[in-house]
Amino acid sequence: MKEETLTKDAIASRHPRSPSALLALLHDLQTANAGNCLTPDDLALAASHVGLPLSAVRDAATFYSMFSLRPRGRHIVRLCESPNCHLAGAWSALAELRRVLGVDIGETTPDGLFTLELTSCLGACGVAPVMMVDDEVVGNLTPARVRETLARYRGER
Numbered sequence: 246m247k248e249e250t251l252t253k254d255a256i257a258s259r260h261p262r263s264p265s266a267l268l269a270l271l272h273d274l275q276t277a278n279a280g281n282c283l284t285p286d287d288l289a290l291a292a293s294h295v296g297l298p299l300s301a302v303r304d305a306a307t308f309y310s311m312f313s314l315r316p317r318g319r320h321i322v323r324l325c326e327s328p329n330c331h332l333a334g335a336w337s338a339l340a341e342l343r344r345v346l347g348v349d350i351g352e353t354t355p356d357g358l359f360t361l362e363l364t365s366c367l368g369a370c371g372v373a374p375v376m377m378v379d380d381e382v383v384g385n386l387t388p389a390r391v392r393e394t395l396a397r398y399r400g401e402r
């Protein structure tokens with residue numbers, strides 16, 4: 246069953262009532278939202294479900310870069326800015342991302358399809374420079390590979 250067809254309570258019920266389930270629960274709640282973000286109701290539900298104070302849940306949601314409290318695009322493009330990727334040419338990939346998407350870091354394309362973000366090491370340094378589009382790791386980035394990947398997510402290929 247797709248996430249968006251489940252109620253938030255049904256999503257929560259698939260996770261243990263334990264603080265250790267917090268990050269997975271937040272991930273699933275965020276994925277279920279059209280804006281690819283966590284709402285205040287999501288944070289309250291997560292806090293109640295795993296038995297943590299709301300402030301602790303909000304801290305987790307703001308600490309980890311994969312979560313957002315602001316609406317984002319349907320696809321999240323996250324370029325690694327850590328040293329290995331930087332040295333391997335991440336900034337030319339970033340220039341191409343900015344050019345093709347027409348947005349800057351932290352912004353969403355006007356059609357709501359992509360949000361561009363930076364992130365720390367994605368654990369794929371062997372294929373630096375690296376970006377993630379949603380859950381897909383895309384390595385050995387070149388401007389051409391950036392264009393091809395974005396075109397695929399736009400359904401152009």
Ligand code: FES
Nearest residue numbers: 325327330366367
């Ligand atoms: S430094 Fe970019 S993936 Fe590790």
